[in-house]
Amino acid sequence: MTASKPRIALIGECMIELQERADGSLQQSFGGDTLNAAVYxxxxxxxxxxxxxxxxxxxxxxxxxxxxxxxxxGIGLGMVQRLPGRLPGLYCIQTDAAGERRFLYWRNEAAVRECFTTPAAAPILAALPGYDVLYFSGITLAVIGEQGRRKLIETLIEARRRGAQVVFDNNYRARLWPSIEAARAAYRSVLPYVELALLTVDDEQALYGHADSEAVFAAYAQLGTPEVVLKRGAEACLICCDGRSYDVPAQRVERVVDTTAAGDSFSAAYLASRLLGGSPAEAAEAGHLLASRVIQVPGALIPR
Incomplete structure (x- = not known):
C-alpha cells in the first residue's frame, strides 16, 4: 500500500478507562478507539x-x-499536545454475561476537543501531510468539533496531494453528535478523501439506514472508495477492493469475555498486514485472529 517502512499517524482521543469487575470494583487503565488501534x-x-x-x-x-x-x-509522542489545566476524558465499561459492553462517558471538557484549534496545533497540522498513512475515525470527527474538522479536511487534501493513504474507521456513536444529520454531514465531508474504509455493519446501518451489506458497498462505490472492509462481528467480514470481492470467516472462540476493542484490533491487524504486503484476504485473517484474542481478555488492550 505504501513505503517500505511507513510512517503512520493516528488521530483521536485516549481516555481514562474504568473496567467494572463482577464484585463491583473498578480496574483503571486507558483506551480509545484510535489509541487502541495505534497500540495494536x-x-x-x-x-x-x-x-x-x-x-x-x-x-x-x-x-x-x-x-x-x-x-x-513504541508509539511516538511528538504529535501529542499537553494543555495546562486540562484533563483527558473518562469512561467506564460494564459488561453483561455474554461479554457485550455498555459505556458510560465523562468527556465534554476533554483536552482533545482543542486538538486542532490551539496555536501549538499549527506545526502538527503542517507535519501530518508528510506521513505515509493518516488514520482517524468517526469518533475523531465528533470529538474534534466543527472547527477541528475543517482543519482536518484541509490536512487530508494536502496529504492526498502528496500521495499519503487515508484510512477511516466509521465508529459511529450517536451520543457524541447533536443530531444524526450533523453526523452524516461530517462523514460526507471527509469520505471523498478516504482510500481504505474500515466499517462496522451496525454503525453503517444506524447512521445511514442501509438495508444490507450490498447497500453499504453500493454507497461506497458511488464515493469511489477503492478498498472497503465491512466488519460484522462473529460473522465473516466482507471486502471489496479494486473491483474484487472477498468473504473471510471470523475466528471462533469458546467464551467471549469482553468485546471492547474487537473492531479496533481487527482494523489495526488488517492495516498492518496490508502495509506489509498482505492481500485483503490475508489481512482479514490477521484481523480476525487478533480480535479473537482481544475478546477473551477484559479491557481494550491485552497484555503484550
Missing part, C-alpha cells in the same frame, strides 16, 4: 514501520501515565 498497529509492525499518535492531553498525572505507556509500546 505498533505491536504488529514492530520495526517495520513507525506509529505516532495525534491528540491533546492535560498536564495531570493521568496524562503523564498515558504518555509513559505509549512510549513503552
Amino acid at each position: 498497529l505498533a505491536r504488529a509492525l514492530g520495526d517495520k514501520g513507525s506509529v505516532d499518535y495525534v491528540t491533546a492531553l492535560g498536564d495531570d498525572s493521568f496524562s503523564d501515565a498515558m504518555c509513559q505507556g505509549w512510549a513503552v509500546e
Whole structure:
C-alpha cells in the first residue's frame, strides 16, 4: 500500500478507562478507539514501520501515565499536545454475561476537543501531510468539533496531494453528535478523501439506514472508495477492493469475555498486514485472529 517502512499517524482521543469487575470494583487503565488501534498497529509492525499518535492531553498525572505507556509500546509522542489545566476524558465499561459492553462517558471538557484549534496545533497540522498513512475515525470527527474538522479536511487534501493513504474507521456513536444529520454531514465531508474504509455493519446501518451489506458497498462505490472492509462481528467480514470481492470467516472462540476493542484490533491487524504486503484476504485473517484474542481478555488492550 505504501513505503517500505511507513510512517503512520493516528488521530483521536485516549481516555481514562474504568473496567467494572463482577464484585463491583473498578480496574483503571486507558483506551480509545484510535489509541487502541495505534497500540495494536505498533505491536504488529514492530520495526517495520513507525506509529505516532495525534491528540491533546492535560498536564495531570493521568496524562503523564498515558504518555509513559505509549512510549513503552513504541508509539511516538511528538504529535501529542499537553494543555495546562486540562484533563483527558473518562469512561467506564460494564459488561453483561455474554461479554457485550455498555459505556458510560465523562468527556465534554476533554483536552482533545482543542486538538486542532490551539496555536501549538499549527506545526502538527503542517507535519501530518508528510506521513505515509493518516488514520482517524468517526469518533475523531465528533470529538474534534466543527472547527477541528475543517482543519482536518484541509490536512487530508494536502496529504492526498502528496500521495499519503487515508484510512477511516466509521465508529459511529450517536451520543457524541447533536443530531444524526450533523453526523452524516461530517462523514460526507471527509469520505471523498478516504482510500481504505474500515466499517462496522451496525454503525453503517444506524447512521445511514442501509438495508444490507450490498447497500453499504453500493454507497461506497458511488464515493469511489477503492478498498472497503465491512466488519460484522462473529460473522465473516466482507471486502471489496479494486473491483474484487472477498468473504473471510471470523475466528471462533469458546467464551467471549469482553468485546471492547474487537473492531479496533481487527482494523489495526488488517492495516498492518496490508502495509506489509498482505492481500485483503490475508489481512482479514490477521484481523480476525487478533480480535479473537482481544475478546477473551477484559479491557481494550491485552497484555503484550
